[in-house]
Amino acid sequence: xxxxxxxxxxxxxxxxxxxxxxxxxxxxxxxxxxxxxxxxxxxxxxxxxxxxxxxxxxxxxxxxxxxxxxxxxxxxxxxxxxxxxxxxxxxxxxxxxxxxxxxxxxxxxxxxxxxxxxxxxxxxxxxxxxxxxxxxxxxxxxxxxxxxxxxxxxxxxxxxxxxxxxxxx
Numbered sequence: 713x714x715x716x717x718x719x720x721x722x723x724x725x726x727x728x729x730x731x732x733x734x735x736x737x738x739x740x741x742x743x744x745x746x747x748x749x750x751x752x753x754x755x756x757x758x759x760x761x762x763x764x765x766x767x768x769x770x771x772x773x774x775x776x777x778x779x780x781x782x783x784x785x786x787x788x789x790x791x792x793x794x795x796x797x798x799x800x801x802x803x804x805x806x807x808x809x810x811x812x813x814x815x816x817x818x819x820x821x822x823x824x825x826x827x828x829x830x831x832x833x834x835x836x837x838x839x840x841x842x843x844x845x846x847x848x849x850x851x852x853x854x855x856x857x858x859x860x861x862x863x864x865x866x867x868x869x870x871x872x873x874x875x876x877x878x879x880x881x
Contacts, residue, residue, distance in 0.1 A: 736763045740777065741788035743768040744814040749788065778802050790814075 741749055746768055753764040767784075769777065771793050778787075778797055787794065787803055788811065797803040818829055818838075827838035839845060 736765055737786065738784045739764060739766040739786045739788065740774055740782070740784040741766055741768050741786075742771055742774065742790060742793075745788055745811065748812075 739749075739753070749766060753766060756762070757764055771790050774787070774789050775793060775796065778800075787797065789797075791810075794803065794808065798805045818827065818835075820826060827842075828834040829838055
């Protein structure tokens with residue numbers, strides 16, 4: 713987390729140097745970096761007196777916002793989305809900086825059997841067969857909602873879900 717905060721601070725400072733001086737900096741960001749980015753933004757605001765306005769969305773939502781003409785000073789998103797936006801001429805390729813990586817994993821309670829997650833369908837069935845699921849509310853919620861809509865039948869009960877804010881993870 714400390715590396716992410718430092719990288720985000722450096723990234724914001726680097727990108728800030730390429731922007732015209734303004735009172736506000738608008739940032740569109742994928743949600744996975746929220747805890748570190750908010751801390752870096754607070755540090756930047758204290759150091760410069762400028763305000764950073766951050767809007768967090770999933771990658772598909774960011775794509776939609778950009779397609780609808782929304783403009784930001786800084787876009788923090790997965791590499792594929794950055795490539796797509798650069799190809800469409802919506803962002804500059806200059807100043808691009810890798811801030812970190814996001815991964816996903818599955819954990820089960822001690823003593824419980826390992827679920828079959830070898831395929832997308834197996835993962836869906838494992839999730840639907842679970843008694844409860846704890847997940848990150850940003851990208852996982854989007855995925856879980858899509859998965860449960862596609863796979864659940866009307867007579868099958870869904871597992872209890874509990875979103876844990878990333879700051880607590």
